[in-house]
Amino acid sequence: MTEASGTRSIPDRLTSPLRRNLLGWESLLLIVGIAIFILNSFASPYFLSAWSLSDATFNFTEKAMIAFAMALLIVAGEIDLSVASIIALASTAMGAAATAGAGTPVLVLIGLGTGLLCGAFNGALVTRLGLPSIVVTIGTMSLFRGISYIVLGDGAYRGYPETFQWFGQGYVFWVISFEFALFAVLAVIFGILLHKTNFGRAVYAVGNNPTAALFSGIRVQRVKMTLFLLTGLMSGVAAICLTARLGSTRPSIALGMELEVVTMVVLGGVSILGGAGSIPGVVIAAFVLGLVTFGLGLLNVPGIVMSIFTGALLVGVIALPRLIAKWRK
Amino acid sequence: MSIRNIPREAILGLVIVALCGVIAARFPNFVRPSNLLSVATDTAPLIMLALGQFAVILTRCIDLSVAANLALTGMICALLNMAMPGFPMVLMLALALVIGAFLGAVNGVLVWKVGIPPIVVTLGTMTVFRGIIFLLSGGSWVNAHEMSDSFTQFPRIPFLGVELLAWIAVIAVTGVYLLVTRTPLGRAFYAVGGNPHAAVYTGIDVGRTQFLAFVLSGALAGMTGYLWVARYAVAYVEIANGFELDVVAACVIGGVAIAGGAGSVGGVVLGALFLGVIKNALPVVNISPFWQLAISGAAIIIAVALNARSNRPKGRIILKKAEHSHEPV
Numbered sequence: 282m283t284e285a286s287g288t289r290s291i292p293d294r295l296t297s298p299l300r301r302n303l304l305g306w307e308s309l310l311l312i313v314g315i316a317i318f319i320l321n322s323f324a325s326p327y328f329l330s331a332w333s334l335s336d337a338t339f340n341f342t343e344k345a346m347i348a349f350a351m352a353l354l355i356v357a358g359e360i361d362l363s364v365a366s367i368i369a370l371a372s373t374a375m376g377a378a379a380t381a382g383a384g385t386p387v388l389v390l391i392g393l394g395t396g397l398l399c400g401a402f403n404g405a406l407v408t409r410l411g412l413p414s415i416v417v418t419i420g421t422m423s424l425f426r427g428i429s430y431i432v433l434g435d436g437a438y439r440g441y442p443e444t445f446q447w448f449g450q451g452y453v454f455w456v457i458s459f460e461f462a463l464f465a466v467l468a469v470i471f472g473i474l475l476h477k478t479n480f481g482r483a484v485y486a487v488g489n490n491p492t493a494a495l496f497s498g499i500r501v502q503r504v505k506m507t508l509f510l511l512t513g514l515m516s517g518v519a520a521i522c523l524t525a526r527l528g529s530t531r532p533s534i535a536l537g538m539e540l541e542v543v544t545m546v547v548l549g550g551v552s553i554l555g556g557a558g559s560i561p562g563v564v565i566a567a568f569v570l571g572l573v574t575f576g577l578g579l580l581n582v583p584g585i586v587m588s589i590f591t592g593a594l595l596v597g598v599i600a601l602p603r604l605i606a607k608w609r610k
Numbered sequence: 611m612s613i614r615n616i617p618r619e620a621i622l623g624l625v626i627v628a629l630c631g632v633i634a635a636r637f638p639n640f641v642r643p644s645n646l647l648s649v650a651t652d653t654a655p656l657i658m659l660a661l662g663q664f665a666v667i668l669t670r671c672i673d674l675s676v677a678a679n680l681a682l683t684g685m686i687c688a689l690l691n692m693a694m695p696g697f698p699m700v701l702m703l704a705l706a707l708v709i710g711a712f713l714g715a716v717n718g719v720l721v722w723k724v725g726i727p728p729i730v731v732t733l734g735t736m737t738v739f740r741g742i743i744f745l746l747s748g749g750s751w752v753n754a755h756e757m758s759d760s761f762t763q764f765p766r767i768p769f770l771g772v773e774l775l776a777w778i779a780v781i782a783v784t785g786v787y788l789l790v791t792r793t794p795l796g797r798a799f800y801a802v803g804g805n806p807h808a809a810v811y812t813g814i815d816v817g818r819t820q821f822l823a824f825v826l827s828g829a830l831a832g833m834t835g836y837l838w839v840a841r842y843a844v845a846y847v848e849i850a851n852g853f854e855l856d857v858v859a860a861c862v863i864g865g866v867a868i869a870g871g872a873g874s875v876g877g878v879v880l881g882a883l884f885l886g887v888i889k890n891a892l893p894v895v896n897i898s899p900f901w902q903l904a905i906s907g908a909a910i911i912i913a914v915a916l917n918a919r920s921n922r923p924k925g926r927i928i929l930k931k932a933e934h935s936h937e938p939v
Binding site: 434537586596 | 730847903
């Protein structure tokens with residue numbers, strides 16, 4: 282898209298750090314987030330309690346875990362629409378193992394392994410055969426979830442070990458859930474990976490100009506393969522948390538979650554065209570989306586109406602800077 | 611003559627005939643003309659949506675909101691029918707066309723005038739449209755007994771032994787075929803997708819062309835929305851949930867390049883028919899419908915892999931390319 286480069290096309294270093302931070306995407310999102318937080322606290326007296334705030338984190342932690350890896354993938358110019366189906370497949374595999382009497386460590390390994398395998402399959406199709414990732418992952422999205430449907434049909438797996446359920450229901454420090462702690466740790470890890478390592482720089486380079494990246498010595502296909510593996514792995518992690526929290530597996534688990542993950546990433550300021558974006562942005566976007574769903578939930582707004590707000594928020598927040606830039610001209 | 615010189619439509623046609631032959635070997639009733647006709651009629655909605663998506667993908671965009679557009683327009687028609695049972699059906703069809711075109715224009719304007727990437731726009735409007743259906747209907751269903759007979763019977767009116775629904779699909783196919791092969795706008799669709807920069811220099815307004823593709827896609831989705839709701843005599847929020855991916859799949863299987871600029875109406879129709887045959891044949895050959903998702907997923911992956919093979923550059927490659935295909939999203 283020619284006109285879609287938007288506000289981030291000027292290299293950040295050409296503007297002063299202060300100006301960059303004040304006008305940056307992250308601060309815009311932060312303001313939106315704070316506004317929603319204040320609105321929420323007016324909306325319901327139950328909002329500002331440690332327990333309900335802690336509860337609210339479940340609205341975004343699992344999606345955000347995938348969103349971190351997806352952010353890197355989208356920065357590199359690819360996309361993975363099969364993440365929710367990977368959750369379904371990993372959850373099905375874990376359910377089958379649990380039914381066969383597997384213990385918690387085995388279940389975790391199966392969950393992570395399934396995620397990695399699915400990621401490897403996507404990555405191989407994209408990098409070996411040179412296929413566009415959006416189509417490949419639309420295909421594997423049907424394929425992976427289709428396998429879950431073949432295995433489970435109308436049925437469901439229940440009866441996970443007590444210790445396994447801790448991944449979705451356990452608390453680390455009094456009020457902080459295991460999931461939230463994991464989310465925080467992963468945010469730091471992915472932040473460092475993207476912003477402080479050579480690999481992170483390679484990811485940006487691949488997203489900006491794959492040809493130039495190749496000629497500057499970056500193994501483009503290997504970087505992409507790694508990112509697909511990483512996204513698969515994080516889908517496996519999310520599958521473990523979600524399955525443990527729900528305590529059951531159905532083939533329709535996490536249906537439609539891929540679009541929420543992409544929404545979170547894009548809302549976080551990652552350019553869907555690749556080459557631009559940051560992990561702090563995705564973290565703030567996760568909080569903003571979590572606050573929106575939580576606040577609307579407090580007001581007893583049905584889930585489907587919430588989607589009006591998330592959809593409008595996505596389009597609105599992205600349109601705003603572009604419209605302002607247009608009016609200035 | 612090597613395999614890559616055979617037109618894709620011929621291969622796809624042969625595959626469909628072979629598929630029908632395999633099914634007929636065990637279940638001769640499947641290939642009775644009356645049954646094949648009903649398969650084609652069942653596939654008519656997919657064909658019409660795929661035609662619109664084809665135009666959008668040609669211009670290097672993607673429309674993920676088609677299924678939500680269908681559901682919203684269908685719900686509006688159903689509610690209108692409840693309020694005014696005597697509303698003439700031809701006007702209803704025209705109204706559905708206009709509502710759908712308007713929803714498509716919303717996408718188009720956001721892409722054209724605001725410059726938001728199409729995948730982000732349609733991801734947003736997809737959720738917004740679904741939410742609006744809930745607001746309009748209050749979450750309740752419009753059932754058959756609340757619809758007038760003329761409303762539900764309109765798509766089934768037989769003409770020369772074929773239901774009106776199928777005739778409308780034939781008209782849509784012919785219309786889009788003439789549009790893309792015989793008009794300046796059709797040429798502009800191909801030009802914009804083939805090379806947007808060159809298209810600008812030949813005097814084509816890229817944004818406007820993409821806008822018109824979205825309007826076309828929306829109009830077809832809206833019209834299908836009324837026909838869908840009338841045919842199945844029910845309207846609810848989740849109608850055609852996830853159908854947008856079937857629509858994209860039909861295009862991909864039909865040989866439309868996701869990178870824009872290449873594809874044909876014949877391929878799109880055959881791609882949709884391929885999915886339609888699979889969908890209708892599974893219950894006949896006693897395979898659980900749960901297999902459907904996995905099979906169509908595998909079909910997408912195989913089709914896109916074949917696509918990539920046939921588009922490989924011929925001759926010796928001296929400099930390896932960093933990326934085989936460019937992904938427009």
